[in-house]
Amino acid sequence: xxxxxxxxxxxxxxxxxxxxxxxxxxxxxxxxxxxxxxxxxxxxxxxxxxxxxxxxxxxxxxxxxxxxxxxxxxxxxxxxxxxxxxxxxxxxxxxxxxxxxxxxxxxxxxxxxxxxxxxxxxxxxxxxxxxxxxxxxxxxxxxxxxxxxxxxxxxxxxxxxxxxxxxxxxxxxxxxxxxxxxxxxxxxxxxxxxxxxxxxxxxxxxxxxxxxxxxxxxxxxxxxxxxxxxxxxxxxxxxxxxxxxxxxxxxxxxxxxxxxxxxxxxxxxxxxxxxxxxxxxxxxxxxxxxxxxxxxxxx
Amino acid sequence: xxxxxxxxxxxxxxxxxxxxxxxxxxxxxxxxxxxxxxxxxxxxxxxxxxxxxxxxxxxxxxxxxxxxxxxxxxxxxxxxxxxxxxxxxxxxxxxxxxxxxxxxxxxxxxxxxxxxxxxxxxxxxxxxxxxxxxxxxxxxxxxxxxxxxxxxxxxxxxxxxxxxxxxxxxxxxxxxxxxxxxxxxxxxxxxxxxxxxxxxxxxxxxxxxxxxxxxxxxxxxxxxxxxxxxxxxxxxxxxxxxxxxxxxxxxxxxxxxxxxxxxxxxxxxxxxxxxxxxxxxxxxxxxxxxxxxxxxxxxxxxxxxxxxxxxxxxxxxxxxxxxxx
Numbered sequence: 001x002x003x004x005x006x007x008x009x010x011x012x013x014x015x016x017x018x019x020x021x022x023x024x025x026x027x028x029x030x031x032x033x034x035x036x037x038x039x040x041x042x043x044x045x046x047x048x049x050x051x052x053x054x055x056x057x058x059x060x061x062x063x064x065x066x067x068x069x070x071x072x073x074x075x076x077x078x079x080x081x082x083x084x085x086x087x088x089x090x091x092x093x094x095x096x097x098x099x100x101x102x103x104x105x106x107x108x109x110x111x112x113x114x115x116x117x118x119x120x121x122x123x124x125x126x127x128x129x130x131x132x133x134x135x136x137x138x139x140x141x142x143x144x145x146x147x148x149x150x151x152x153x154x155x156x157x158x159x160x161x162x163x164x165x166x167x168x169x170x171x172x173x174x175x176x177x178x179x180x181x182x183x184x185x186x187x188x189x190x191x192x193x194x195x196x197x198x199x200x201x202x203x204x205x206x207x208x209x210x211x212x213x214x215x216x217x218x219x220x221x222x223x224x225x226x227x228x229x230x231x232x233x234x235x236x237x238x239x240x241x242x243x244x245x246x247x248x249x250x251x252x253x254x255x256x257x258x259x260x261x262x263x264x265x266x267x268x269x270x271x272x273x274x275x276x277x278x279x280x281x282x283x284x285x286x287x288x289x290x291x292x293x294x295x296x297x298x299x
Numbered sequence: 300x301x302x303x304x305x306x307x308x309x310x311x312x313x314x315x316x317x318x319x320x321x322x323x324x325x326x327x328x329x330x331x332x333x334x335x336x337x338x339x340x341x342x343x344x345x346x347x348x349x350x351x352x353x354x355x356x357x358x359x360x361x362x363x364x365x366x367x368x369x370x371x372x373x374x375x376x377x378x379x380x381x382x383x384x385x386x387x388x389x390x391x392x393x394x395x396x397x398x399x400x401x402x403x404x405x406x407x408x409x410x411x412x413x414x415x416x417x418x419x420x421x422x423x424x425x426x427x428x429x430x431x432x433x434x435x436x437x438x439x440x441x442x443x444x445x446x447x448x449x450x451x452x453x454x455x456x457x458x459x460x461x462x463x464x465x466x467x468x469x470x471x472x473x474x475x476x477x478x479x480x481x482x483x484x485x486x487x488x489x490x491x492x493x494x495x496x497x498x499x500x501x502x503x504x505x506x507x508x509x510x511x512x513x514x515x516x517x518x519x520x521x522x523x524x525x526x527x528x529x530x531x532x533x534x535x536x537x538x539x540x541x542x543x544x545x546x547x548x549x550x551x552x553x554x555x556x557x558x559x560x561x562x563x564x565x566x567x568x569x570x571x572x573x574x575x576x577x578x579x580x581x582x583x584x585x586x587x588x589x590x591x592x593x594x595x596x597x598x599x600x601x602x603x604x605x606x607x608x609x610x611x612x613x614x615x616x617x618x619x620x621x622x623x624x
Binding site: 001002003004005007008009011012016099100103108109110112113114115131200203204205206208209210211213214218250253254257258260267269270 | 374379381473
């Protein structure tokens, strides 16, 4: 495996770490099965790519993309809280709607950014290779986002969101406006996904309407893989685990792409990735069994 | 020996190592070609096989040491990006990128390794090349753009009295949207108009086609992935409502379209393969203009014609490369 492949996996893994953090907020903290992600990820890409190719500042465009994601998440929350539509269905409705909305925003299915400035090209120092700079910038960014989230969810407001997720009835009894908390939580989660989409479009040469397919699956896989490596109920560890999970998942894909030496073919890629993820999920179980057997033997 | 000297020596050793690292791959590399496509489907696979055959014709075969690798993104943008990174890291002599998303990911990942794109309808719009002329960059390739004038001519030959042309397409597919946009501009010049019906998923194709009943005289389709994969649904509507179907891939004629003047995807692959061979022999991709398909095949289906209420002229049947009876 070449160094270039590894840097690439790290870069894409870090972008998807933002998605994983978003999924962690909706699925784990709020306990809201939110599929909006499949639409808000390309929404971010669509908004950023369209604004940048219209001549707007890449940084401003990226912020606008995150704001659009927040709006999408809030609408999902609103459909659920105010219109009493079941959570899963509300998010599916929003996800479907976003497909058309994204096409409207872009005006066509593909907006290239190959010859446009991006946040990465603007922060690119002359002396360093771009494939190294991008992951390094992203490491810094993801760490900042992680600590910001850790801090936010320890404030009075953040704790109210967590309470809404873990025990809504008790939260209401304590005077928490749980409906509003769902809205804000989903807005933050989808803002992160749209932010990731905006960065992905800028690092990969453009936004494409198909870029959202399977985002939620990857995000969830990242969260669950992370939980297996770093099982904990502390938020700071959970966010760290989600990030690690997302990066690890990408390394698995990179590994699978390089599996041709054992006679595997291109079309086996998804299968290999699935097997690798399964192995990670099973390791804790095997470990526990191994331990209990040794204990028995010792006794 | 003082510290400065040690550091300096260390540096010069690094320089030697660095130079060796740069020189080595050039010295030992046999010809290597890395090919990627976004998904696997018959047209894209035909291109891939065509590329390999084109290379073989120029004398580059596995037996003679050609290193060939193929990866597909399985329809996932993130995987397409990772494949692009892997290829750039493998430093092949040429990367062949089939379909728009794959080509964009590869072109975004390298400014130095030669890239030959294929199955991209509008490479300029996709920002792969600044124009169809020699790009001066590391990118060249073959566009699968169809000369739409020829397509409209075919529609008029099949249904001479046609005024309203219906199109079923996926609004999420870049290549289809390009065709629809140009048809909208071109048709009025021939005294005809376009009626659109969108099918965002392949299961929507039948319903989209039904919505055109009574509003159109003929249904024309591009090589839209959704439409091609659900072409039978379109054929059912065409047969039931007597609307003749004109396609732009010859395979659809075998499935029940009246006629198609289609790009020969295998031929497109051969063309791309020949370009790759020229680069392997030392040509610079920046000096090579982007090409379009040089060969079109006409297929007609008489059985479908009678089911869909048209009679094919003897001239059209005579011009066809294949006639389904």
